[in-house]
Structures are given as C-alpha cells and as structure tokens.
Amino acid sequence: MSEFMRQEGNPARLLDPQVLAGLTNLELVARTVVEGFIVGLHRSPIFGFSQEFAEYRPYAEGDDPRFIDWNVYARTDRTYIKRFQGETNSHLMILLDTSASMGFGTTGVSKLRYGQFLAASLAFLAARQHDAVGAIVFADEVLDYRPPSGRHGKLQGLLHCIDRATAARGTNLSKPFSRFQEHISRRGLVAVISDFYCDPAEMLERVRPLAFQGQDVILFQLLDPAELQPTLAYPTLLEDMETGDAVEVSPRFMNSEYPERVRLHINGLRDAAKGLGADHKLVNTSEPLDQALREYLIFRQRRR
Amino acid sequence: MNLLAPLFLLGLGAVALPLWLHRLTVQSPEREAFSSSMLLEASEQRIHLRRKLRYLLLLALRVSLLILLALAFAGPVIRFPARMVENTSTVLHLVVIDNSFSMQAGDRFSKAMSEARSVIEEMQPGDGCSLILAGAATTFLADNESDPAVLVAALAALEPGDGRLDLGALMATLDGIVSETRDDILLHLISDFQASGVPARFSELVPEQDGERRVGLRLHPVASGLEGNRFVSQVRRDQGELEVSVRSRADGPVEVHLSITINGENRQELSKTQEGEGEILFRFPDQAFARGDNRVTAELLPEDAWSGDNRYHAVIDNSDLKPVLLLTTDPSSRAVTYLETALATGLTDYRAEPVRIADLDPRILQRYAWIMIEDLGAVNGTLATALIGYLENGGAILAALGEHTLTRAVLPVGGQAVAASGFNSMVTEGRMVARIDTSHPVLKQGASWRNVNIANMFVIQGGADDRGLVFMDNGDPLLLEHRRGSGRMLLFASSLDNTWNDLPVHPVFVSFLSEAGIFLAEEDSLERQRLAGSSLVLQQAGYASGQVIDPEGHTILTLADTRLSQEIPLNRKGFYQVYTPGRERLIAVNTDPRESEPVIMSEAAMQAWQDAVTGRKADDSAAISAPAETADLPIWEWILVLLVIIALLESLLGNAHLVYRAGS
Numbered sequence: 001m002s003e004f005m006r007q008e009g010n011p012a013r014l015l016d017p018q019v020l021a022g023l024t025n026l027e028l029v030a031r032t033v034v035e036g037f038i039v040g041l042h043r044s045p046i047f048g049f050s051q052e053f054a055e056y057r058p059y060a061e062g063d064d065p066r067f068i069d070w071n072v073y074a075r076t077d078r079t080y081i082k083r084f085q086g087e088t089n090s091h092l093m094i095l096l097d098t099s100a101s102m103g104f105g106t107t108g109v110s111k112l113r114y115g116q117f118l119a120a121s122l123a124f125l126a127a128r129q130h131d132a133v134g135a136i137v138f139a140d141e142v143l144d145y146r147p148p149s150g151r152h153g154k155l156q157g158l159l160h161c162i163d164r165a166t167a168a169r170g171t172n173l174s175k176p177f178s179r180f181q182e183h184i185s186r187r188g189l190v191a192v193i194s195d196f197y198c199d200p201a202e203m204l205e206r207v208r209p210l211a212f213q214g215q216d217v218i219l220f221q222l223l224d225p226a227e228l229q230p231t232l233a234y235p236t237l238l239e240d241m242e243t244g245d246a247v248e249v250s251p252r253f254m255n256s257e258y259p260e261r262v263r264l265h266i267n268g269l270r271d272a273a274k275g276l277g278a279d280h281k282l283v284n285t286s287e288p289l290d291q292a293l294r295e296y297l298i299f300r301q302r303r304r
Numbered sequence: 305m306n307l308l309a310p311l312f313l314l315g316l317g318a319v320a321l322p323l324w325l326h327r328l329t330v331q332s333p334e335r336e337a338f339s340s341s342m343l344l345e346a347s348e349q350r351i352h353l354r355r356k357l358r359y360l361l362l363l364a365l366r367v368s369l370l371i372l373l374a375l376a377f378a379g380p381v382i383r384f385p386a387r388m389v390e391n392t393s394t395v396l397h398l399v400v401i402d403n404s405f406s407m408q409a410g411d412r413f414s415k416a417m418s419e420a421r422s423v424i425e426e427m428q429p430g431d432g433c434s435l436i437l438a439g440a441a442t443t444f445l446a447d448n449e450s451d452p453a454v455l456v457a458a459l460a461a462l463e464p465g466d467g468r469l470d471l472g473a474l475m476a477t478l479d480g481i482v483s484e485t486r487d488d489i490l491l492h493l494i495s496d497f498q499a500s501g502v503p504a505r506f507s508e509l510v511p512e513q514d515g516e517r518r519v520g521l522r523l524h525p526v527a528s529g530l531e532g533n534r535f536v537s538q539v540r541r542d543q544g545e546l547e548v549s550v551r552s553r554a555d556g557p558v559e560v561h562l563s564i565t566i567n568g569e570n571r572q573e574l575s576k577t578q579e580g581e582g583e584i585l586f587r588f589p590d591q592a593f594a595r596g597d598n599r600v601t602a603e604l605l606p607e608d609a610w611s612g613d614n615r616y617h618a619v620i621d622n623s624d625l626k627p628v629l630l631l632t633t634d635p636s637s638r639a640v641t642y643l644e645t646a647l648a649t650g651l652t653d654y655r656a657e658p659v660r661i662a663d664l665d666p667r668i669l670q671r672y673a674w675i676m677i678e679d680l681g682a683v684n685g686t687l688a689t690a691l692i693g694y695l696e697n698g699g700a701i702l703a704a705l706g707e708h709t710l711t712r713a714v715l716p717v718g719g720q721a722v723a724a725s726g727f728n729s730m731v732t733e734g735r736m737v738a739r740i741d742t743s744h745p746v747l748k749q750g751a752s753w754r755n756v757n758i759a760n761m762f763v764i765q766g767g768a769d770d771r772g773l774v775f776m777d778n779g780d781p782l783l784l785e786h787r788r789g790s791g792r793m794l795l796f797a798s799s800l801d802n803t804w805n806d807l808p809v810h811p812v813f814v815s816f817l818s819e820a821g822i823f824l825a826e827e828d829s830l831e832r833q834r835l836a837g838s839s840l841v842l843q844q845a846g847y848a849s850g851q852v853i854d855p856e857g858h859t860i861l862t863l864a865d866t867r868l869s870q871e872i873p874l875n876r877k878g879f880y881q882v883y884t885p886g887r888e889r890l891i892a893v894n895t896d897p898r899e900s901e902p903v904i905m906s907e908a909a910m911q912a913w914q915d916a917v918t919g920r921k922a923d924d925s926a927a928i929s930a931p932a933e934t935a936d937l938p939i940w941e942w943i944l945v946l947l948v949i950i951a952l953l954e955s956l957l958g959n960a961h962l963v964y965r966a967g968s
Binding site for chain 1: 335336337338339340341342343344
C-alpha cells in the first residue's frame with residue numbers, strides 16, 4: 001500500500017504491472033487501473049471517454065426511475081429517460097486462461113497475474129459503463145463460470161472469481177467456448193485472455209461459431225518478454241509447464257531461431273483472428289495495462 | 305583369456321569417476337520451467353536426442369578408456385594350443401648328442417636318436433635347431449636349421465664313438481656358442497650323464513649368461529639305472545711277463561676269461577673268478593716278443609653290455625737297450641753309480657758303459673749315439689781332440705765338472721773359460737736356482753730344478769756357441785748347451801757325486817737324464833699308449849714329417865699334409881701306425897677307463913643342474929625350459945593400440961561437446 005501511495009502522483013506508473021502486483025486486492029487493482037487509465041484518457045487528444053449523453057426518450061413502464069432526468073421534468077413536466085453512449089445494453093464476457101503455461105513469468109508478474117489484472121480492469125471498466133460483465137475461468141476444463149451481470153454486487157463476485165484462479169493443468173479452448181455458446185445467445189463482446197499456445201487452426205475452429213453468432217471477439221495474447229525474446233547464455237533444459245516435457249535448448253537456437261518461431265506463431269493467430277473478424281492484441285506482460293485497455297476501448301467503439 | 309597381473313584390475317574402480325562426473329553433468333544443466341515446448345519441439349528435441357546419444361557415446365568412450373588401461377596393465381594373454389601360436393621370440397634349440405664310448409652300452413645311442421627326433425618334432429614354427437655331436441670332440445651336424453627334415457636327415461647314420469665326454473669341457477664349449485647367439489637358447493643334452501664326466505666344480509656345468517637372452521636347459525638321460533661293467537684297464541710288461549688288470553664295476557662273482565694276442569698270435573687264455581667290484585690281475589709269464597714294437601691285445605670274456613672296453617690294445621717296445629759311453633776316472637765312483645741308476649730308473653732305451661778315460665780308445669767314440677763324461681776337467685788333450693771331432697760329426701755329450709777341473713782355466717772340448725783357477729773358481733756360499741729355460745727339451749720338468757741345492761759350482765763364461773739353460777740367482781749359468789759342428793754338448797757346472805750339490809739324489813735327475821738322452825740322441829718322444837679322442841702332432845713328437853694309418857688301415861694324411869704341423873685325431877680304438885723317415889712306430893689307442901664307469905649322475909644332481917641354469921631367469925626361463933602344451937599370446941600391445949584410438953575419439957568427441965557447451 002505504501003508503494004502504491006508513493007506512486008500515486010504518476011497515473012501511468014500506476015498501471016505498471018509490477019506496481020500492481022504489490023496490491024493484494026484485485027478490486028483495488030482494477031479500480032486503480034481504470035481510474036488511472038481514465039485520467040490518462042482526459043489528457044489524450046485522441047481518445048475520449050465519459051458518460052456521454054446520447055438521447056432522451058420518454059419514460060416507459062418498467063424503466064428504472066433512477067434514470068429519469070428530473071431537470072427536464074422540471075422544465076417540461078414530462079418524464080424522460082436520459083440515455084448515455086455507453087449504455088447500449090451490451091455485455092462483456094471475459095474468458096481467462098489459467099492453464100499452467102500462464103504461470104510463467106520473468107518480470108515479477110506471471111502471465112496469469114497479468115491476465116487477472118487485465119480481466120479485473122476490463123470488468124471494472126465495463127461495469128463503469130454499465131455493461132454486463134461475465135467471466136469464464138478455464139484451463140483444460142471450465143473451472144468457473146460467471147454469467148454476465150450489470151449489478152455491482154455481481155462484480156465483486158466476478159472479481160473474486162478471477163482473483164482466486166491459479167495456474168495449473170493444460171489448455172483446452174474447446175470447452176470454454178462450447179460452454180459460452182450454451183449460455184450466451186445475446187450478442188456482445190468476448191475478451192479471451194490467454195497465451196494461446198495452441199494451433200491457430202484449432203483456435204480458428206473454436207472462435208468461428210462465436211463469430212457466426214455475432215459476438216465481437218478480441219483475443220488478448222499475453223506473452224512474457226522471455227518468450228518473445230529469450231536471452232540464454234548456456235544450454236538450458238526447458239521444462240514444459242503443462243506437459244512436463246524437457247527440451248534442452250542451445251543459446252543459439254533460443255536467441256535467434258525461437259523468436260522467429262514465436263513471431264510466425266503470433267502472425268498465424270493474428271491472421272486467423274482477422275479471418276473471423278476478431279481482434280488480436282499481443283500483450284507484453286512487462287508493459288503497463290493501459291495499452292490493453294486502450295485497445296479494448298478502440299475495439300468497443302468500433303463494434304458499437 | 306588369462307591375466308598375468310590381475311591385481312591391476314583394481315584400477316577398474318576408476319571407471320566410477322567418469323560415471324560420477326557424467327551423472328553430475330547430466331544433472332547439472334539449468335533446468336528451467338518454460339511456458340510451453342510447443343515451439344521447441346520440432347527442432348530441439350531431435351537435437352537433444354542426438355546430443356544425449358553423443359553424451360552417452362562420450363561416456364562409453366571414457367569408461368572404455370579406463371577399462372582398457374586397467375586391462376593393459378593386468379597383462380592379458382590368450383591361451384592357445386602351443387601349435388596355434390606364432391612364435392614372437394625365436395628359440396634356438398641346441399641339441400647336444402653324447403657320442404662318447406659309454407653311449408655304446410645297450411640301447412643308449414638309439415634312445416638318444418629317438419630323443420633328438422622328439423625334440424625336433426616339438427620345435428615351434430620359426431625356431432632354429434643346431435645339432436651337435438659331443439664326444440672327444442664337438443662336431444656340428446646342423447647349425448641353426450629350421451627344417452625338421454634336414455635335421456632328421458642329419459641324424460642318420462650316426463654311431464657312438466670311442467672318445468670321452470667331459471661335461472665340464474662340453475659346457476665350456478657351449479658357453480662360447482651361447483655367447484655368440486642372440487636368440488633365446490634351449491639346451492637339450494642327450495646323454496647317459498656318467499658321473500665320471502662331471503667336473504670337480506659344479507659351477508663349470510652352468511654356462512655364463514649376460515642377461516640378453518634366456519637360456520634354458522633340458523636334460524634327456526638315456527641310461528636306465530646302474531648297469532654292471534667289466535673292462536681291461538691296463539696291460540703292462542714286466543721283463544718277459546705280461547700283466548693285465550681287469551676292473552669290475554658289477555656285483556656278484558663271475559668267472560672271467562682273459563686271452564692275449566701278440567702280433568696277431570693268440571698266445572694264452574686265463575680264467576679267474578671275480579668277486580664283485582674290484583680289480584684282478586692276470587699274469588702271462590714267459591712271453592716272447594719280437595724286436596721292436598709288438599701289438600698286444602687283451603680280450604675279456606664274457607661279453608657284457610659294454611663290449612667295447614673288453615678289448616685292450618698295448619704296444620710293447622722290445623728294442624734292445626742302447627749303450628751310452630760313460631767316461632770316468634774311477635768306474636766305481638758315486639757319480640758313475642748315480643748315472644747308471646738314473647738311466648735304468650728312467651726306463652730309457654739306454655744303459656751306461658763306464659770306461660776309464662785312461663783306457664779309452666778314441667776310435668770307438670763313433671759307436672755311441674751320445675757320451676757321458678763324469679768330469680770334463682779329467683779329459684786330456686788327445687781325448688779332447690777326439691771328442692771335438694766326435695761332436696763336429698754329429699755326436700752328443702753330457703758332461704759334468706769335478707775336482708779335475710779345479711786346475712783348468714779353460715775347459716777342454718768346449719773351450720769355455722773358468723772364471724778363476726783352483727778353489728778360487730768355486731762359489732761356496734749358498735746359491736739358489738733362479739731362472740730356468742723350460743722351453744728346452746731337457747727341461748720339460750725344469751721347475752723342479754729350483755729345489756736343487758747347489759753348494760759348489762764353477763763359474764763358467766760361455767762363448768758365442770753356448771746357451772745358458774739354468775741360471776743361479778747371481779746370473780751364473782749352472783747348465784749350458786754348447787753347439788759344435790752338427791753336434792751338441794750339455795755342460796753341468798758342478799759335480800754329479802752328491803758332494804757339491806744334491807742333484808743326483810733329487811727326483812728331477814732321473815727325468816733330466818731321460819730327456820737329455822732323448823735330446824742328445826735325437827730320439828723321438830712318441831707316446832705309445834694313447835686314449836681315444838687324443839691327438840697326435842708329429843712335429844711335437846720329434847718328426848719333421850710322416851704319415852699315419854688308422855686301425856682300419858686308412859691313411860689319415862694327404863701327401864700335402866704330411867709335412868704340415870697339424871693335429872691328427874686318434875678317435876678309434878686300435879693300433880695306429882706312424883711312418884716317419886727311417887722308422888715305423890705303433891701307437892695303441894684305448895678308451896678312457898672313465899668312460900667304462902657305469903655310475904651315472906643322480907636325478908637330484910641333474911635337477912640341480914637344470915635349476916642352476918634355468919633358475920637364473922626365474923619365471924622367464926620356465927617358458928623355454930619345457931615346451932608347453934599351451935602357449936600364451938600376449939595381447940596388451942593390441943589393447944594399447946585400441947587405447948590410443950579411443951583416446952583420439954574421446955578427444956574429438958569431447959572437443960565437439962565443449963563447442964556445444966560454449967553455445968558457439
């Protein structure tokens with residue numbers, strides 16, 4: 001907490017994942033991220049974000065009386081409901097991968113922890129925009145499922161669901177996506193947070209039904225800097241965190257050939273996502289979360 | 305496979321070191337968790353597998369290196385049947401076959417031939433073999449021959465000889481052969497190993513070795529047990545009687561018959577009972593001999609296994625004694641007595657004829673081959689002139705000095721000056737004989753002259769024709785040889801009556817007179833009784849040339865050889881005829897009586913002999929002391945070659961591994 005207080009004067013620094021890792025409460029993390037992020041947005045000439053007014057409509061039975069614009073009623077003696085831009089009745093479904101590979105991290109923050117930060121921030125941001133937020137925590141099975149909800153109390157539960165996830169087991173994309181299809185029929189946003197150590201073709205196969213369903217899908221691919229550009233000095237025996245297989249690698253391979261392989265893999269995923277109309281965002285876990293959040297907002301704005 | 309030094313296998317414990325190091329290395333690489341091996345799998349697993357195999361190969365090479373090193377030190381040998389193993393070191397088999405007289409007994413020689421053939425058959429490929437026939441002489445039948453057929457052929461038609469084998473002399477000869485050979489040598493002695501052939505010092509049986517080669521010894525005894533023997537050991541003439549000694553080396557009483565043959569005529573046969581071991585004497589009285597040399601053969605019956613020594617040959621010289629003129633002033637003097645006795649005792653061919661000087665007719669001098677003068681000073685002028693003439697015509701004189709010389713300043717006949725006249729010329733203090741010319745024929749036993757006590761002698765100054773033979777410690781000559789014309793005179797500078805010196809009663813006086821007689825009369829010194837295996841040199845016997853005919857009637861010398869000085873071997877028993885200008889002499893040759901001794905070396909002695917030779921090289925010589933049924937082929941050289949190859953491979957592979965480890 002003291003670390004957080006010392007960094008309070010620098011909003012961008014507040015989004016640093018290593019700083020966030022010092023916070024034990026995920027809700028606090030999400031709030032800090034989003035508040036800091038919004039502060040950043042006000043300074044930005046490019047992006048704007050607020051509860052922007054969209055239109056008025058006559059109050060109808062069943063509308064929440066909290067949204068009646070009493071100022072208009074005072075002037076016109078008619079009840080109108082004030083509607084904002086963000087209030088588009090959309091919902092966000094966050095799919096968080098908690099497979100063992102997500103436990104990898106060399107920057108002090110594992111990919112899973114970073115994904116938890118990101119998921120919580122997205123949920124908090126969506127809730128702030130009155131979007132319904134749900135989550136599916138999965139590995140090779142669906143470990144936890146929170147249906148989309150706009151209630152504040154539900155957000156607490158969702159954040160708790162995200163917070164308690166631990167990295168273990170393997171990865172199986174088919175099951176969370178199938179579960180998603182079973183329960184979500186309404187059109188919305190789907191954010192998949194994973195390292196996507198899978199075949200792009202397989203991923204394409206799983207995401208395609210969602211695209212056909214009209215869901216807007218954004219893929220956050222979290223990768224550690226050591227995965228993007230490894231630096232080995234000696235031959236090393238690398239053990240697969242999911243399968244336990246050991247592979248001895250040479251510095252020559254890891255420092256030159258492996259980054260190229262990773263690059264090709266990312267491009268494959270990106271191309272596959274593009275083919276489905278989905279977005280793909282590569283997130284370096286050493287970078288602040290604002291890039292990911294900004295990407296989300298751009299994505300959301302484009303889909304509106 | 306066998307190991308010569310299995311303790312070195314303890315070195316195999318070192319194998320644990322690379323195993324431990326490799327285990328550490330395998331465990332040591334940084335094992336890090338990684339998110340996924342999905343992108344590594346395609347390339348790195350294959351590389352890792354290959355590297356792992358290479359790693360195991362490196363480990364295997366290192367372990368092999370240590371195992372082979374320990375194995376090489378352990379001295380591995382592969383045991384094969386001896387015939388399958390190629391000889392890495394050549395062995396020279398020296399097969400020595402005894403062909404001495406004793407090998408004629410029973411089937412000894414045929415057994416020896418069988419043993420020799422067995423040795424040849426057991427030779428390994430590449431071995432050489434020298435066949436040596438050893439008896440009175442050592443003869444090479446084959447020298448370092450490796451073809452068994454040639455060696456077996458060389459054994460054909462061999463027969464035992466009549467000579468004697470002295471094992472000490474044989475080993476000395478073999479020692480010379482061994483020292484000139486570079487190969488390992490295995491001596492095979494095939495003999496009956498008579499105890500009489502063993503030298504007095506056992507060490508003479510062991511050849512010297514210089515350590516450069518291995519020398520082994522195998523004894524092949526062919527005599528079986530103790531075989532009894534009786535043989536004629538001597539034939540001697542005593543006036544008209546012949547004495548024949550028969551020696552027995554057999555148990556039990558046996559009636560023996562002995563017959564003698566003189567000049568081919570069977571004269572007499574006697575029988576006696578011989579009780580066990582010992583010697584009995586047969587006497588054949590009243591035997592008539594022809595003048596000159598007589599061939600006498602004594603033959604013993606019954607025949608035994610050693611039939612060769614049942615016959616003995618002897619030469620009996622029945623020539624008349626030749627007179628020697630002894631000039632004296634008193635025929636009854638002691639000097640005359642000493643001279644007569646010494647001539648008779650010396651078994652010379654001469655007898656003294658004492659003649660008073662005053663009674664002598666000088667014309668008879670030419671009848672005598674040589675003349676003795678008791679006191680040269682007693683010779684008057686007329687006689688002196690006659691004696692000078694006698695000398696110049698080839699006569700010979702042995703003269704002494706006596707009291708009559710005291711009045712002489714110059715000696716008659718020889719003309720030598722006496723240093724002083726009267727008793728002043730005498731040396732009275734005790735003097736010793738200091739220098740003796742033993743090369744002179746009359747001084748063959750000259751060393752004994754040193755024991756002669758000289759109380760008085762004349763100091764004589766010899767001339768150009770005089771040669772001093774015996775000198776006193778002050779350099780004065782005691783015995784002179786004076787040459788005149790073709791004659792010669794021996795001059796003794798003291799008396800012979802045992803007053804001025806003790807020479808007449810000294811044993812050397814007898815031999816001196818004998819030799820002086822032979823020298824002065826120019827007689828030959830031919831020995832009439834010889835042993836088989838000895839040799840005859842005519843020139844040493846006093847002959848300038850001659851011819852020798854062996855017992856079978858074959859001439860030994862070619863016409864060219866007759867005038868050359870060379871040794872003529874007398875290898876066969878029987879009578880050899882020696883023809884020299886104007887004379888015909890006989891030599892009887894018999895086997896050495898030691899060859900007739902049936903006692904053989906004990907097994908313990910033979911074993912000690914073998915051990916003394918083979919024991920010098922300890923274990924090494926055991927390999928060549930007896931041909932083994934199996935042979936060990938050492939393979940450590942091949943292991944070392946393999947070791948070098950593996951070391952090279954290990955270096956190359958280890959270097960590649962280092963390159964990989966460095967990540968370059």
